[in-house]
Amino acid sequence: MEAAAASAAAVGGSGAGLTRWQAAALAALAGWVWAASFYDLTRRARALVQPWVTRRVHAETPAILRFQKLEHKLLDNFFSVLSCVVSVPFYTGFLPLLFWSGHGRLARQMTLLMAFCDYLGNSVKDMVSAPRPCSPPIRRVTATEDEKENAMEYGLPSSHALNTVCLTGYLLHYVLTYGEHGSLTVAAGLSLALLLVMLVGIARIYLGMHSLTDVVAGIGFGIVILAFWLAVHDHVDAFVVSGQNVATFWAGLALLMCFAYPKPEFPTPSFEFHTAFNGVAFGIVYGIQQTYFHFHAPDAPIVFSAELPFLAFAGRVLVGIPTILAVKSCSKALSRWLLPVMCSTLGIPIVSSCYVPALKIDGGSSKSRQAAGGHLQRLLSHFPQKAYDVDTGIRFVQYASLAWSVVDLVPAIFAHLDL
Numbered sequence: 001m002e003a004a005a006a007s008a009a010a011v012g013g014s015g016a017g018l019t020r021w022q023a024a025a026l027a028a029l030a031g032w033v034w035a036a037s038f039y040d041l042t043r044r045a046r047a048l049v050q051p052w053v054t055r056r057v058h059a060e061t062p063a064i065l066r067f068q069k070l071e072h073k074l075l076d077n078f079f080s081v082l083s084c085v086v087s088v089p090f091y092t093g094f095l096p097l098l099f100w101s102g103h104g105r106l107a108r109q110m111t112l113l114m115a116f117c118d119y120l121g122n123s124v125k126d127m128v129s130a131p132r133p134c135s136p137p138i139r140r141v142t143a144t145e146d147e148k149e150n151a152m153e154y155g156l157p158s159s160h161a162l163n164t165v166c167l168t169g170y171l172l173h174y175v176l177t178y179g180e181h182g183s184l185t186v187a188a189g190l191s192l193a194l195l196l197v198m199l200v201g202i203a204r205i206y207l208g209m210h211s212l213t214d215v216v217a218g219i220g221f222g223i224v225i226l227a228f229w230l231a232v233h234d235h236v237d238a239f240v241v242s243g244q245n246v247a248t249f250w251a252g253l254a255l256l257m258c259f260a261y262p263k264p265e266f267p268t269p270s271f272e273f274h275t276a277f278n279g280v281a282f283g284i285v286y287g288i289q290q291t292y293f294h295f296h297a298p299d300a301p302i303v304f305s306a307e308l309p310f311l312a313f314a315g316r317v318l319v320g321i322p323t324i325l326a327v328k329s330c331s332k333a334l335s336r337w338l339l340p341v342m343c344s345t346l347g348i349p350i351v352s353s354c355y356v357p358a359l360k361i362d363g364g365s366s367k368s369r370q371a372a373g374g375h376l377q378r379l380l381s382h383f384p385q386k387a388y389d390v391d392t393g394i395r396f397v398q399y400a401s402l403a404w405s406v407v408d409l410v411p412a413i414f415a416h417l418d419l
Helices: 002-012 020-038 041-059 061-070 073-085 088-100 104-128 145-150 159-178 183-206 212-242 246-259 270-296 310-346 361-368 375-380 390-417
Strands: none
Touching (some): 020 041, 020 246, 041 061, 041 212, 073 088, 073 145, 073 183, 088 104, 088 159, 088 310, 088 390, 104 159, 104 212, 159 183, 159 212, 183 212, 212 270, 246 270, 246 390, 270 390, 310 390
16 A cells, blocks of 8 residues: 555645545534534533533542552553553554664554544543542542643543543554454453553543543544544555645644634643644654655664664654654744734734743733734634634644654654764
């Protein structure tokens, strides 16, 4: 499939405008955003689902307390480490290494799948707005800053369980599809995947982060998402590497995805995570479009091969990690200065929750809403949202820049250094 996509790239080209299906897809998503806002679909869905989920979570409190009687320091450490290993920050740090090790197809598919999982999982969390198990009386173990931030999100579904099902399942599918294997390998792979999912589910309950209902919902959603992704991943990959108007279409998609997100009952970090991975997905897609034949084609050298020995790969890591962190920092600083200026020029009313002190929601919102008039501002006045958080754009730009550097800038540096 990848070879066919590569040969089709010469035909794909970059058209002057969106194709019919691309325009129809974006129009449908924009229509959904409008309908969801106009008919208040999030609140209506929450009113149906939230009471039942809340009752289930509260009813499971005695069972969780009985389970936590197994409390032991070794179990605390084991389940905390396991939760870190299957967390979003770990996957995020692992994916650049996949790109730089020559496994481009696997890396871009897992990146897009993670962004897809993050959007759907966090959307359901904030749409339902169901609580986590009550702490106290339940003991909640948050050994890292990442876990403390996770505890601020709503409960259902468990993102750890959902992501583990999807990413472990896709990795197993990839290995069995493109690698040599026998029945013993298949059995061992399935057993390890099932064991990991089971341990992650147990860990989330033991640590007091989720109820059984949250974990079961996460596993169920994960199975459905994985089945859907396995049905479409070849088409998605062919489009990313050789489609028409890919960057334009994905830019429109990324913009609409920032609005096609349910408003939670109370603010949580979930939308920030979605914005970050939305930016990562766009950066990866844009970078792959620019450099596919140079760095990411099927004949790219793979780690441990004669073309890419381990020492050369280690050199890539030592060069690549500081570079992408520097790009992220610089893009954040630039966007913090540039985006407010652009929004002011275009007459877009903005506020800031943390990145731009002069636009803080409590003190700068009234002033920012009195931006210069214009056609765009009159158009935005028809939307229910009166001011837009510029931090969303800043966060999107910094993570898109980081992802672009992973697949475009850093490989170019590798080529220059002969790594």
